[in-house]
Amino acid sequence: MERCAWAGDDAENRRYHDEEWGRPGTDDFRLYEKLCLEGFQSGLSWLTVLKKRPRFRKQFHDFEPARVATMTEADIVRLLADPGIIRHRGKIASTINNAVRTLDIQREFGSFAAYIWRFEPKPRPVPVVGETLPAQTAESLALSKDLRKRGFTFVGPTTCYAFMQAMGLVNDHYAHCTCRERCESERAALRRPV
Numbered sequence: 001m002e003r004c005a006w007a008g009d010d011a012e013n014r015r016y017h018d019e020e021w022g023r024p025g026t027d028d029f030r031l032y033e034k035l036c037l038e039g040f041q042s043g044l045s046w047l048t049v050l051k052k053r054p055r056f057r058k059q060f061h062d063f064e065p066a067r068v069a070t071m072t073e074a075d076i077v078r079l080l081a082d083p084g085i086i087r088h089r090g091k092i093a094s095t096i097n098n099a100v101r102t103l104d105i106q107r108e109f110g111s112f113a114a115y116i117w118r119f120e121p122k123p124r125p126v127p128v129v130g131e132t133l134p135a136q137t138a139e140s141l142a143l144s145k146d147l148r149k150r151g152f153t154f155v156g157p158t159t160c161y162a163f164m165q166a167m168g169l170v171n172d173h174y175a176h177c178t179c180r181e182r183c184e185s186e187r188a189a190l191r192r193p194v
Helices: 011-019 028-041 046-059 073-080 089-109 112-119 138-149 157-166 178-189
Strands: none
Touching: 011 046, 011 178, 028 046, 028 089, 028 112, 028 157, 073 089, 089 112, 112 138, 138 157
16 A cells, blocks of 8 residues: 555554545534644644543543533643643643634534635645645635634644645545545545535
8 A cells, every 4th residue: 555655654643644634624523623632733743632532532522512612720730731732731621611712613604614614725736746835825824824813822833734635625545655645536526514
């Protein structure tokens, strides 16, 4: 099987590359989760976050926004003592804040997915080996700007682009990658939420 080079040799990272990354998603819990985890990843390797994801899910109520939104300062203090997650006060507080903001978006747009997919970029040329993928795009900048205007935190344009790649708003699997065609087929078949 041919993969994007970033999949590396780690079995968990390869599984993530093969089964999740770039697959289009419309589940509000998973979209909210991924946006938060991309925020936690800032300054770290994605593999660090991936290995801690089961504990993140346990501590943040499987990223159910309505439950996370009820978390308090006492929860932040408790989480800062948990070595199973990334212990960064700002990022923990941001996860709670962003849950509240996600609920606001759900009320306004009917779902978080309906809001997020409004920022889907137009197709662009398929990346080939040796080509560097962008760290951000006009669309990720627009998403970042709009999320910030709505009160979200830890959602810079680079974080938003990584989120868009992971959730299949773009297909950045390289041309040689076995997963590219599968992701493209799923994107073609996806019924965009409105």
